[in-house]
Amino acid sequence: MTLFQSSDLQGSYTKTYPKKGCPGLMLFPKKGGCALYNTEEGKIERYLGDFPGHRFLANSGNWFLVLDSESNLYIIDVFSQKRISLPSLESIRSSTSSIVNRVVGDTRRFVWKDSERVFEDLSSDLVRGLLWVDESGKEFVVVWFFDLPGHAYICFCKQGDTHYTDIPLFHRDSHWLDGLSEMVLQGYRLYITTNRRYVRVLDLSGQEQGFYKDITDGTPFPMLSRHESWDSSIAVTTSGEVLLVESDPCNRTFFRLYKKNLNMENPDASSHTVLEVDSLGGEALFLDLGFTVPANASLGIEPDSIYFTRHYRPCHCTRRDLDICVYNLANKTIKRVPLGDMDLMDARWFLRGST
Incomplete structure (x- = not known):
């Protein structure tokens, strides 16, 4: 079952915007x-700019975290074009690690050093990130890291x-x-799944610069299912509950959804610590x-329903092809958005904010 016709991707576009809170697709x-x-209309609304050499790492509402061709990070509202500059990647305050930015030929490369290892000749293509911006557009959190084996550190900054x-x-x-398997940033809370x-849940809300707890x-808790070979992600509900979301890489037609098993007496000694559920409680x-x-x-x-453009977004795994869909947990059906002739590098669902 499909949501739209392939020809719609090549059709005319309007200059209207989705309503606040309405799902959009970039x-x-x-x-x-x-x-x-x-x-809703099944067509391109608007082309929002060329951004040559830029990479869109993450989004929060209509704010996107962008890495430009000079390896500068910034935040931009893709509708208003309002832009927030961020510190340079090498401006890390740390007692154990450092980053050096250097130009090699026509490209920029980075050297990451810590007390035990040195990673040289790092490309900006290895940078991954997360973003949260509040409704006013005045408060934000940015998290980024180099996607390297072991994932020894992540870095963050806030407004001001x-x-x-x-963060080691x-x-x-x-x-x-x-280590790091995946992360979710929801407000000032950073949810991390380890190797x-x-x-783990980190609180980044402290007033002091660099504070985290x-x-x-x-009291960490493992989120383990019986399907270790499946693609997996974590997600956080509106109440703060952590979910495990899995899809079979050999059968891209359904998902499994799990929550923490509260009756597990000794989760550290178990290889299966979650309970499968078939509902999101009316949420999406x-x-x-x-x-x-x-x-x-x-x-x-x-x-x-589960809205996704990739079955998961791994940190250090083989890249999967785009599969833009909405999956219904109740009736186990999937609606796909055909890509037509468009040659896409990426796509992202987002919820339109107020700015």
């Missing part, structure tokens, strides 16, 4: 630029910060908390963003 052609695709703060992802006494699939310190999950929102018929947000 397309990023390989030739550059980005285009707003209207999921003059540099990034690094290794523990001398708790190896099951090492061993333990969930692991609020799961001593935007997998690209990593969180659920209340369903709303007037805005076109379908209940118990």
